[in-house]
Amino acid sequence: MNMMKAVLLDKITDGKDITLAECTVPEVKPGWVLIKVKAFGLNHSEQILRHSEINAPYIQKPVIPGIECTGEVADPSDTDLKTGQKVIALMGGMGRSFNGSYAEYALLPRRIVFAVNSDLPWEALGAVPETYFTAWGSLFECLHLKREDTLLIRGATCALGYAAMQISKALGCRVIATTHKESKLTLIAEADEAVIDDGRLTGKLHGVTKALDLIGPRSLKDTLTAVEKGGIVCQTGILGGVYALNGFDPIKDIPNGVYLTGFFSNYPTQQIIDEIFAFLNEHHLVPKSGKVFDFENIREAVIAQDEGKVNGKIVVYI
Numbered sequence: 001m002n003m004m005k006a007v008l009l010d011k012i013t014d015g016k017d018i019t020l021a022e023c024t025v026p027e028v029k030p031g032w033v034l035i036k037v038k039a040f041g042l043n044h045s046e047q048i049l050r051h052s053e054i055n056a057p058y059i060q061k062p063v064i065p066g067i068e069c070t071g072e073v074a075d076p077s078d079t080d081l082k083t084g085q086k087v088i089a090l091m092g093g094m095g096r097s098f099n100g101s102y103a104e105y106a107l108l109p110r111r112i113v114f115a116v117n118s119d120l121p122w123e124a125l126g127a128v129p130e131t132y133f134t135a136w137g138s139l140f141e142c143l144h145l146k147r148e149d150t151l152l153i154r155g156a157t158c159a160l161g162y163a164a165m166q167i168s169k170a171l172g173c174r175v176i177a178t179t180h181k182e183s184k185l186t187l188i189a190e191a192d193e194a195v196i197d198d199g200r201l202t203g204k205l206h207g208v209t210k211a212l213d214l215i216g217p218r219s220l221k222d223t224l225t226a227v228e229k230g231g232i233v234c235q236t237g238i239l240g241g242v243y244a245l246n247g248f249d250p251i252k253d254i255p256n257g258v259y260l261t262g263f264f265s266n267y268p269t270q271q272i273i274d275e276i277f278a279f280l281n282e283h284h285l286v287p288k289s290g291k292v293f294d295f296e297n298i299r300e301a302v303i304a305q306d307e308g309k310v311n312g313k314i315v316v317y318i
């Protein structure tokens with residue numbers, strides 16, 4: 001029987017309690033692709049899974065966490081993919097309702113596996129799937145971002161914020177980025193304006209036509225009043241720790257002529273993945289990561305995530 005190493009969760013788990021277990025390499029089945037995982041990024045949502053969501057009934061237990069990965073097709077099963085093909089995979093229930101990527105192999109449904117044509121090293125590719133797909137969808141599908149826009153990125157000191165900043169700057173936008181920590185202003189110096197967010201931005205910014213809110217319901221009402229008339233606000237992150245807004249009154253809380261949208265990364269497509277890699281290639285962008293850990297050191301990677309010590313995407317390399 002072929003064995004592999006993986007992280008298995010069945011209860012609320014602190015970073016320091018993460019271990020690598022031995023388990024069997026999953027057997028392929030029709031419509032599912034076996035991937036030899038080369039690198040994967042850590043995500044805030046996996047932290048939420050470890051800290052609380054693991055108890056939800058829709059979570060398979062034990063579960064191998066990990067909502068994204070990059071690697072090579074080890075066995076395409078009956079799909080159109082080829083053995084050895086370079087792929088990325090993300091979301092669609094990965095690491096929640098079926099096993100995810102914190103493993104040497106992942107068996108994933110074909111619908112969330114996408115071919116990639118890229119010479120980027122695995123460690124750089126590992127920073128792409130969830131973060132760049134979410135940044136791309138928020139900026140283009142939701143905010144209809146154009147070169148002439150002034151984009152506010154609220155809560156920019158996270159992997160998603162750094163990716164959104166890189167993409168929007170490459171596009172040619174004027175970017176205003178915020179952090180709630182003065183010590184982190186230098187990390188968002190790539191923006192045209194780096195601003196401290198004390199919870200109230202309304203009246204302090206000028207000319208904001210698009211806003212990507214990564215803090216979430218905690219700051220949403222203020223973001224809606226911080227943009228110009230005709231502006232669009234995209235609610236994508238929940239870094240503020242508030243997940244839903246009770247008592248939200250759309251008539252009064254959304255200013256006249258301001259538009260509110262939200263992005264959910266659950267529906268990736270090959271077309272969007274191709275667009276992202278074409279953009280990265282065209283603008284010679286190397287996807288940003290904060291720190292790369294070896295798979296053997298996954299515990300340290302997860303502890304670093306819990307301690308918030310890494311600025312940017314944590315990538316694990318196998």
Ligand SMILES: NC(=O)c1ccc[n+]([C@@H]2O[C@H](COP(=O)([O-])OP(=O)(O)OC[C@H]3O[C@@H](n4cnc5c(N)ncnc54)[C@H](OP(=O)(O)O)[C@@H]3O)[C@@H](O)[C@H]2O)c1
Binds near residue numbers: 043045130
């Ligand atoms: N809608 C979707 O489909 C989707 C997809 C992906 C991610 N997301 C969400 O997008 C957000 C960013 O995800 P990520 O994976 O890029 O996160 P991440 O890299 O893990 O970022 C975590 C960091 O955000 C920083 N942060 C900035 N402002 C903060 C604030 N006001 N409160 C708390 N922390 C703050 C924290 O550092 P400092 O406090 O030191 O600055 C923390 O270390 C998360 O809320 C995630 O759930 C949503």
